[in-house]
Amino acid sequence: MSEAQALIREGREPSAAATARDAPKHWSLAPSAWPGTQTTVPYPARAWRAQARLQVLRTWQEHLQRLSHYDPGHEYEADWTTDADYQEDGVRLYRYSDEGVLVMPHGSFHSWLVHLMVRTLCLVLGHRVCREPDLHCPDGVSEALEQLTASGEPRTRRASDVAVMPESWTLREARERTVAERIIRLDRGDSAPELVIEVLSRTNDSKDFHDNLELYAALGIPEYIIVDSGEFSDAPCMWLFRLDDKESVYRMVNRGTTLTACGISMRIIDAPVDGDVPVFQCRNTNGNWQDHEGQLRMATVLDMLELLLPQDMRRDVVASLGEYWEQTGMPEDAKEIAAAIVRDPQSWRSLLVEPEGRASDADRSPPLRDTSPS
Numbered sequence: 001m002s003e004a005q006a007l008i009r010e011g012r013e014p015s016a017a018a019t020a021r022d023a024p025k026h027w028s029l030a031p032s033a034w035p036g037t038q039t040t041v042p043y044p045a046r047a048w049r050a051q052a053r054l055q056v057l058r059t060w061q062e063h064l065q066r067l068s069h070y071d072p073g074h075e076y077e078a079d080w081t082t083d084a085d086y087q088e089d090g091v092r093l094y095r096y097s098d099e100g101v102l103v104m105p106h107g108s109f110h111s112w113l114v115h116l117m118v119r120t121l122c123l124v125l126g127h128r129v130c131r132e133p134d135l136h137c138p139d140g141v142s143e144a145l146e147q148l149t150a151s152g153e154p155r156t157r158r159a160s161d162v163a164v165m166p167e168s169w170t171l172r173e174a175r176e177r178t179v180a181e182r183i184i185r186l187d188r189g190d191s192a193p194e195l196v197i198e199v200l201s202r203t204n205d206s207k208d209f210h211d212n213l214e215l216y217a218a219l220g221i222p223e224y225i226i227v228d229s230g231e232f233s234d235a236p237c238m239w240l241f242r243l244d245d246k247e248s249v250y251r252m253v254n255r256g257t258t259l260t261a262c263g264i265s266m267r268i269i270d271a272p273v274d275g276d277v278p279v280f281q282c283r284n285t286n287g288n289w290q291d292h293e294g295q296l297r298m299a300t301v302l303d304m305l306e307l308l309l310p311q312d313m314r315r316d317v318v319a320s321l322g323e324y325w326e327q328t329g330m331p332e333d334a335k336e337i338a339a340a341i342v343r344d345p346q347s348w349r350s351l352l353v354e355p356e357g358r359a360s361d362a363d364r365s366p367p368l369r370d371t372s373p374s
Helices: 003-010 043-054 057-065 110-125 139-145 205-218 292-308 311-328 334-343
Strands: 129-131 134-136 157-159 162-164 183-185 195-199 223-228 237-244 249-256 258-261 264-269 279-283
Touching (some): 110 195, 110 292, 139 205, 205 223, 205 237, 237 264, 249 258, 292 334
Parallel strands (some): 195 223
Antiparallel strands (some): 129 162, 134 157, 162 195, 223 237, 237 249, 264 279
């Protein structure tokens, strides 16, 4: 048994025999069992959204007309809906709990967590993060490790969940890589990834902790992270392995919910609501924890403000507010702040003074544009 394997077994290694919590799966894996039009939509959960939409009713109606399917009483966003009959690619199904909280149905969320990790890493590292790269390995490496196919041939291709490539692989625009752009010919001299990440599933934990541990070390990949989402265990966890150049083996250097790899801090924390994927975040250059869905929420609030504010104020207010939240992090009550700004646009500056001194340090605040009438 290697040193890394021994260290793992001293901690909490997920069990391949673990079973998922009993609940319907997301529709990308099986037909949803959640009721469609019977889904309860409590008033408190929708009051702010409804109030805002009434003020931009024509724009909202045009948005609904562009949907492939619409049922009154449900919510439709770019990446989620409460309508089980919608079922568009890339859109997740949520339901409202009895307390009026949006909840994602239980089930395997491996693919969605990988998606969120890629998008979040791109926020900090740029668009050199690749989802499910097609790694072509030299025959000799697989032969030496005795990693063979059922027919006895060397296994020369691997598809890890996430790879952080060298900066020379950075895309100029924010988009998904094509199939061709995900091909990495390590057998023909392509640069190895700087970091590879694997997310455990019920059937792959043994491979990730053993076969891939040996393979990625032999390929010279500097860092390797294994992520347990918590779906089949008690809580999320990550393991970080770093390459020992002298011996060409990995040493486990950290295990827990927060670690540093590729020069940045990253963490995985429990989902804010039961049944959702855990939150994966990276610390940005301002020192704030950042994640893809948080950026989407901030964009949604700012877009709504831009629609509702008077035309002579909207651009400067939205830009200043965006800069401020980028530096300090978006507060939990961002929607309430936005609603208050809409009610009294001229008092928007005072609304940035947050409780318990979060905004009291003037050095943390960006210069706010003056939108007062001259």
